[in-house]
Amino acid sequence: MEKSLPMNEWKAMKTERAINRMHSFIHGAALAALFYYRITSITTIARSSSRILLLPHLLIFTAELTLSFMWLLSQASLWNPVARTVYPERLPADEYLPSLDVFICTADPAKEPSLGVMNTVISALALDYPPTKLHLYLSDDGGSPVTLRALQLARSFAKLWIPFCRKYMVKNRCPQTYFLGEEIADSDSDHFFIDKKAIEEAYEDFKISLGKIEAEADVGASRDHSPIIEVMSDDEEMPLVVYVAREKRPSHPHNFKAGALNVLLRVSGMMSNSPYILSLDCDMYCNDPASARQAMCFHLDPKLSQNLAFVQFPQKFHNIRHNHDIYDAAMRFIWKKCDGLNGLRGPSLSGTGFYIKREALYGTRKLQPKVDLNQLNEYYGSSNEFIKSINRNYKLNFPSTESMQKEVQLLASCSYDKGTKWGKEVGYRYFSVVEDYFTGFNLHCEGWISVYFAPSRPCFLGSSPISLGETLVQNTRWFIGLSQVALSKYSPFVYGDMRMSVLQRMVYIQFACYGIYFLPDYILALVPQLCILAGVPLYPQVSSPFFAVFVFVFVSSQLKQAQEVLASGDSLRTWVNEQRVSVMKSLTSYSFAAANAILEKMGLSKASFVPTSKVTDDEVAKLYQMGKYDFQAPPIFMVILCAVYMLNLSSLVVGLVRVLVNGKMNEMVMQAFLPLFGVVLHYPLMEGMVLRKDAGSVSPSVSLLSAVISSLVSAYAALAH
Structure with a gap:
């Protein structure tokens, strides 16, 4: 009887919906009166002898029209806000849970310090999920030996950290923030304090070792290197950890973060091939180990699962002062929109903190039932073993470690995408530097839906710019990407089919x-x-x-x-x-x-x-x-x-x-x-x-x-x- 209970529920935010709709009608009527005044005034000036005054009035009217157009688009995300609740206790037993791959991307140890990256890695390895069904892939676009050695050290420390977290049900499983003393201990026993002191000493040793590596090695990012794949799997009680540095050559386009994620998608397909993937930025650590089970409450819901592409969690930041966010780094208005998008067909993809279905990225829905191998090669590239892995019943069957290494090296090569549908119809999309927005838009155009879930305790916490310069440069990069889409054939004004509702299209137009x-x-x-x-x-x-x-x-x-x-x-x-x-x-x-x-x-x-x-x-x-x-x-x-x-x-x-x-x-x-x-x-x-x-x-x-x-x-x- 327990299994028949829903794993998630949604509830309309009726008060906010009523306020939003009432304001929409009243404000819209006032704008109509404003336009009437502007049009009659401009007409009068045009007919008068003072035509020199026409230009400033036309400019002001242009500004008012533009603001009103953007206001109209914004109403789509306010029309039907919805809040969601999950019941992880109603999930199937651990042995029936699907496996999960975790993707973490880093690019330059000089700009993304290894200690912070490894804390994200450790927190992800400590997720509340069966360890045999959890696999972590770290993409190092810089191909830095510092990052590889740091990952080995982090995995060694995680062998001590994960049992400690499970034994004492630690909520914050990022050691860097846990040892700051922000979390109240769940136990006051002598054993707890002894174990905590021992694990804290182990963490200090880990930091010292990491510091020595950074001091002795060249901390920098390479833009010209062969693919490097290292698998770390010597302990069945630990999640699989894989280091991936894709091949990079100055003469080949690397397609930014989307290219790195697609390499992880292919390499993981040959190894763990989990049906679901958690994607994290290297500074976005897991603040609540329950996020994986919370996401599965949606992905395993028979009413949602068939069409659900991803579950998006909000991005929160540990270095922002509440009510004192002088750079608006929290982007409150974006996440508030997601409540409204929950009432449509779901939010757009947002860079980090999302659990996505592998099938949605593979684009297999578009393939004919009896497609031949040549067509599959045009879609997925020359690796027939990878094409076999697209089948959910695929079992890894390499005669030797060397043959598997050769195959994944091919999948991580810089030329593998050439002449295929990767980045166009398969995987993360390449066209724009904002690969998250563009990929989410394409998935919704293909008929997939998504879910936004914002629990009271933030599941992921990252680091945000706290200077005006970094804030403006970061936003410039984002809006270059959005403008790329708006001015292209993929503009949400014209691109996509009728499966996307008018309101959802309005939201994508607003962002673009x-x-x-x-x-x-x-x-x-x-x-x-x-x-x-x-x-x-x-x-x-x-x-x-x-x-x-x-x-x-x-x-x-x-x-x-x-x-x-x-x-x-x-x-x-x-x-x-x-x-x-x-x-x-x-x-x-x-x-x-x-x-x-x-x-x-x-x-x-x-x-x-x-x-x-x-x-x-x-x-x-x-x-x-x-x-x-x-x-x-x-x-x-x-x-x-x-x-x-x-x-x-x-x-x-x-x-x-x-x-x-x-x-x-x-x-x-x-x-x-x-x-x-x-x-x-x-x-x-x-x-x-x-x-x-x-x-x-x-x-x-x-x-x-x-x-x-x-x-x-x-x-x-x-x-x-």
Whole structure:
């Protein structure tokens, strides 16, 4: 009788759904009134003798149309939010659970320190799952001997760590964070404290040994090396561990992270061939060992299993201060959208922390029942043994270790993908540097569904950038990838079949086009301000009934975002940080990403992938803990931000003079509010330029150049008046 009970349940979030839909209708009606005003105003100006004023009005209308279009797309993920619950105790017995492969990718030990990577490895090996059904594959794109030796040391330590965790039911199985003392001990016995001291000493020995390896060896990443596969399986009570460094040659494209994952997919298919795969970034350790069983509550559900491609867990970060996330690194708004996507056909793939079905990546649904070997070779490459492994009943049968090693070396070669469907219709997709978004989009286009599950205890915790420079560079890379998709034949506007619902397509369009926010943000950060300096009003007078419409639209959008932040359990400080950083990203990352994608489309540029550094500078960490921005970002980014801020400041002064001294209250009060809002919201920039003298302040050269640019633009606008 127990087996008939559901392993998971879902529940509609009725209160949030009602709030979202009510706001959608009311805000939409206000936007319609705003458009009516803009169209009639522009028509009147076009017919008048003051056509020179038409351009700023058209620009403002373009900004309002773009923001309204993006707002409309955002409603899809708010329409039907759903929360999910799991019951792992209702899973089959351990002997009936499917096997699980874990993929972890690292690229450069200089940017991704081995200690952090190995803590992720150890935490994954300690998952609450039968050890004989758990297999871990570490992709080392740098081919570094340091990483290989570190993995051997980590596995040796894990032989002590895993029994300790199971004996005392340790929740946090990442040793680095466990020994910080953040977890309350489940036992107060003398045996526990003796064992804990012994395992802590073993961990310290592990760190010392790892430090010696890094000191003695060359810590760097190779871009030219043969494939290296090393299997570690000398203990039946330990999960299988495999080190994989795929072949890399300067003359061959390596397809970034997607290429590394596809090599792991092929190599693991020849070894463990587990039906399910957990993919983790090298800094995203397992914070709750129950995640595998939680995911299986969905994958083994007979109502979901046939069409379920993956279960996505949220990305959380251990180095972010709650309610003090000054760089909006937690990306709250993205994960909040996933509740709404649960009410559609599920969320997109998101880089790390997901359990995916191997069959979904192989694309076998598209194959005819009686397909010949030549066609299979066109799909999967020249390895007939790998093609055999696609059959779920495949049993590894190599006459010798040497023959197996030869086969997996072929699968890890840099030319294996050539002339096949790998990266196009099979495996992780290559077209964009955001392989997660593009792969998830393709899977949904093929009719697969997904699930988002966010338990109260985060299952995975990673490390997020805590400097403005790293944040902006990381976002530039992401939005280059999204813009690549938006401007291609794979654009969600046109690509895919009818199995994807309209609402789900709207969500994919929103993500692909997210970088377009730079256009309205630049317009609203510059045009009204320049028009203040030139004495040109752009908004309705206070006495006009449409004045209330514009005020309502602004207040409505701000209150809705504040409501979503508070509903997520965050504070209004988070709301302010999100507002501030979104504009910073838009004026820098989004605009540069859009320009790069357009240049790439014209054949004048090429996208690249640089891993985000996981090395934390002490001074940067200190500034972050104090809640101060580190403005040592790329100078071009800082010049843009500071120049725009100074222009807003000067237009605010002129606007206040026009409103308070020259009696232009009726005409200019709304327009003067825009620079006031910007100056107050981005006050930390003023602080960084004028008041701060620490290492994270804005450099004098950047401030000076920004002042010159702002002064020239302001003078030109004033002379136009």
